[in-house]
Amino acid sequence: MKAKFLVPLFIFLLLAGFLGYGLKLNPREVPSPLIGKPAPAFRVPQLQAEDKSISPEDLKGRVWLLNVWASWCISCRYEHPVLVDFARNSPVPIIGLNYKEVRGDGALDVKGIDPATELATARQRARQWLVEHGGDPYMVSAVDLDGRIGIDYGVYGVPETFLIDQQGVIRYKHIGPITPESLRDVLIPKIAELQRAS
Amino acid sequence: MRRLALVAALLLPVAGQAGEAVPVSDDPVLEERVMRLSHDLRCLVCQNQSIAESNAPLAVDLRNQVREQFLAGKDEAAVVEYLVARYGDFVLYLPPFKGATLLLWLGPGLLLVAGAGWLAWRLRRRVREVPPPLSAEEHARASALLDGSAKPSQESRS
Numbered sequence: 001m002k003a004k005f006l007v008p009l010f011i012f013l014l015l016a017g018f019l020g021y022g023l024k025l026n027p028r029e030v031p032s033p034l035i036g037k038p039a040p041a042f043r044v045p046q047l048q049a050e051d052k053s054i055s056p057e058d059l060k061g062r063v064w065l066l067n068v069w070a071s072w073c074i075s076c077r078y079e080h081p082v083l084v085d086f087a088r089n090s091p092v093p094i095i096g097l098n099y100k101e102v103r104g105d106g107a108l109d110v111k112g113i114d115p116a117t118e119l120a121t122a123r124q125r126a127r128q129w130l131v132e133h134g135g136d137p138y139m140v141s142a143v144d145l146d147g148r149i150g151i152d153y154g155v156y157g158v159p160e161t162f163l164i165d166q167q168g169v170i171r172y173k174h175i176g177p178i179t180p181e182s183l184r185d186v187l188i189p190k191i192a193e194l195q196r197a198s
Numbered sequence: 199m200r201r202l203a204l205v206a207a208l209l210l211p212v213a214g215q216a217g218e219a220v221p222v223s224d225d226p227v228l229e230e231r232v233m234r235l236s237h238d239l240r241c242l243v244c245q246n247q248s249i250a251e252s253n254a255p256l257a258v259d260l261r262n263q264v265r266e267q268f269l270a271g272k273d274e275a276a277v278v279e280y281l282v283a284r285y286g287d288f289v290l291y292l293p294p295f296k297g298a299t300l301l302l303w304l305g306p307g308l309l310l311v312a313g314a315g316w317l318a319w320r321l322r323r324r325v326r327e328v329p330p331p332l333s334a335e336e337h338a339r340a341s342a343l344l345d346g347s348a349k350p351s352q353e354s355r356s
Binding site: 027031151152153157 | 260283
């Protein structure tokens with residue numbers, strides 16, 4: 001019982017350990033339950049080709065990235081040059097999910113807007129934004145006007161990026177803007193791993 | 199009466215704002231159900247608010263989802279399952295009881311039991327503890343105090 005005086009110290013260290021670990025966690029990064037699950041299906045109009053649609057079905061057999069973006073999203077402006085640069089010689093196609101382009105912009109009053117006008121407005125705004133911000137890194141962008149696809153993918157902040165494998169299963173989710181570091185250290189190795197597995 | 203009118207007047211802008219932000223359906227019973235469930239669901243944008251309280255665009259969208267699914271005939275459990283499938287247990291203010299949450303649910307009870315056990319052990323040991331025998335000097339002092347021949351106030355101060 002000589003070491004009794006060490007008990008408070010031990011409790012303190014235990015508590016400090018827990019708190020220290022908690023300090024390192026990012027409460028903004030909510031782990032997605034969709035990892036390892038099939039990417040939710042959708043079929044919506046494309047942003048650029050007006051008469052075409054896009055669905056995850058179309059990408060079966062390929063590893064691809066789904067990047068959620070919008071012209072009103074401030075962080076997307078930091079992410080965009082990284083994506084444009086990556087797309088130049090990316091080993092995988094990047095599919096854009098243009099999320100609530102019109103409704104998501106708090107500055108616009110769009111109550112009672114009709115769907116055709118909303119789609120046209122979204123296309124015009126999104127295309128212009130791409131031109132102004134260094135180009136279009138996406139093979140195709142899907143237009144998610146009402147954010148329903150976003151909900152199906154558990155999107156709670158833009159930008160977010162999903163890595164999807166050949167079987168259409170979500171393998172990884174990146175929350176927040178992609179940086180050159182996260183691309184180099186996480187995404188590119190994960191892409192290579194998935195492509196090797198095929 | 200004047201005070202009541204003042205309170206009513208102060209509440210007016212609040213009520214006005216709330217009406218503006220929430221697109222409500224005409225069915226008050228449905229709305230009540232939507233709001234009751236929404237109070238138990240966490241908003242992922244403003245994480246300290248439920249989706250009933252938050253006016254973040256996502257919270258509004260999720261409230262609309264809850265409403266739509268109720269209208270489609272789903273019950274509370276099905277709607278919760280729908281949201282958990284997309285956002286994980288994080289959306290629940292009442293976390294489920296499972297492996298990963300064992301410590302969370304049982305921890306406080308275990309701490310209580312451990313504390314109570316330790317206290318009982320200490321108390322029982324204290325009862326059994328025999329006070330050390332008095333030295334001859336202490337014995338003499340105690341006798342003097344009992345006789346009333348010593349001055350206790352002075353003794354205690356020394």
